[in-house]
Amino acid sequence: MMDKGALFGKYEVGRLLGCGAFAKVYYARNIKNGQGVAIKVINKKKIVGTNLMSNIKREISILGRLRHPNIVRLYEVLACKTKIYFVMEFAKGGELFAKVAKGRFSEELSRKYFQQLISAVGYCHSRGVYHRDLKPENLLVDENGNLKVTDFGLSAVNDQIRPDDGLLHTLCGTPAYVAPEILTKKGYDGAKIDVWSCGIILYVLTAGYLPFNDPNLMAMYKKIYKGEFKCPKWMSSDLKRFLGRLLDTNPKTRITIDEIIRDPWFKKGGLFKEKGPEFEFSFYHDCYCEGMDDKFYFVKPDHDEEDEASSSSSSLNAFDLIAFSSGLDLSGLFNGSLNPIVDGEKFISASPADKIIESITEAANSADVKVCKRKEFIVDLEGPNGNFVARVEINQLTDDLVVVEVKKKGGDSDHYNNIWKKKLKPKLADLVYDSELHPAGEIGAPENSSDQVSVE
Incomplete structure (x- = not known):
């Protein structure tokens, strides 16, 4: 309820x-x-x-x-x-799986969805993202009949690739859609296994059933490993040939995204019809930039010191709130590492910005640390002889909460630890927002939020 x-x-x-x-x-x-x-x-x-x-x-x-x-x-x-x-x-049309479960699609409609799928998958690959769980259940359709890829919970990024062999090794995916190289447990290319899954999806759309299927899981895996499948008679010869390249059990010879978008079956109608020859290059590279909302990103773009000083509160959002929310620590997403000297420290406060600056100034004065106010909500702290230099930046997170970020800007680590951690930080403890002391309805959360949308 x-x-x-x-x-x-x-x-x-x-x-x-x-x-x-x-x-x-x-x-x-x-x-x-x-x-x-x-x-x-x-x-x-x-x-x-x-x-x-x-x-x-x-x-x-x-x-x-x-x-x-x-x-x-x-x-x-x-x-x-x-x-x-x-x-x-919100994709009003629901899952693609529900539509194909009612009956197979025509080659023309299948091609339309497949072109959109490859556009999305190629875009992901160009940004070092590999979905690893592509299947009709993870493909939605909007009110205009356009495909939308969702559920990136099993995805991988380039950082997860082992440097020794250049491959991914985590076993994941849905049995009927996994590539044969995953079954060998020797590592795999994320782009290649996504292409295999796309091939399974195309087969399902045009045939109405899976190419590799068996009530016995091991028997199905053997069929996948051997690449044993048959195309129904209603498929065109071009489609059968194309599926053979997509479902090639050898990842080294399996068709690539670049080759897919140049295949004769793929290029018929659809996305290529109105775009002209230049679209082949832009098919998945930066094919959608209009309306991008930079303030969404929880990782700030690179900028120089002056840009950093003038950054606004719009660069922070609820990702930071999650990082500090009790019960689930997502801080690694925002700091990149857990080294407070290199990456700084953050805490959430329900105190006004001027009150925070006042408290920092009082603590600094007692520790013989000079306070220099650069901008309205940014102050620099400088210790004796320049052996400690830090910056404190305050950003509005919600109407009631701010994020206070402290970063080392100069001096050595020993003095930073001694002055910030031992002398200044303890005196600011009262400023830190404690979610355990505030019911969900008080600050930054809806009233009775634990019951508002029930997860049982």
Whole structure:
């Protein structure tokens, strides 16, 4: 059940769209602009101690860097003490799986969806992202009949590739869609296994059933490993040939994305019809830049010191709130490492910015540290003889909360530890916001938020 009211004062939550073991997805409406969205609600208590924590971190990280018309967009992430809310693009048409379950598609319609799928997958690969769980259940359709790739919880990025062999090694995916090289457990190329899964999807769309299927899992794996499948008689010869290249059991000779977009079967109609010869190059490289919202990203772009000093609060959002929210530590997403000297320290405060600066100034004066105010919410701290230089930057997170970030700007690490950690930081303890002391309805969270969207 769900109480009436607005989630975080921003969304009116409506009907249940789907549910799983750890999350439920609801339809909601943005109160400000009336836009329909899907909100995935994750119960933090149920995922603590499971490998799903890393999946959630990965999905947030990956979706934060992707902007493509055929990838479901993550608008923002909200959080309270017990739950995480993914506010996502709503695909009114539902799962592609539900549509193909009613009967196979024509080659023309299958080609349209496949072109959009390859556009999205190629875009991901160009940014070092490999989905690793492509299947019709993870493909949605919007109100205009356009495909949307979703569910990046099992995705991988270039950082996960082993330097010794240049391959990924984590075993994942859905049995009927996994590539044969995954079964060998010797490592695999993320781009190659995505292409294989795309081949399975194309076969399902045009045949109406799986190419490799058996009630016995091991028997099915043997068919996949050997590449034993037959195309139905209604498929065209060009499609049969194309599927043979997609479902090549040898990853070294399997067709690549660049080769796919030049294949005769693939190029018929659809996306190439109106774009002309230059579209082959731009097919998945930066094919969607208009309307990008930079403030969404939780990783700030590189900038010089002056840009850093004038950065605004718009560069922070609820990703930071999740990082500090009890029960699920996502701080690794924001700091890149856990070295407070190199990457700085952050804490959330419910105190006004001027009160925070006043407290920092008092603490600094008692430690013989000079305070230099550079901008309205940025101060530099300098110790005797320049052996300690740090910057304190205050950014508005919500109407009631701010993020205070402290970074070492000069001097040596010993003096930084001695002055900041031992003399200044302890005197600022009262400024730190403690979510355990504030019920969900008080600061930065909706009233009765633990019950507003129930995850059982």
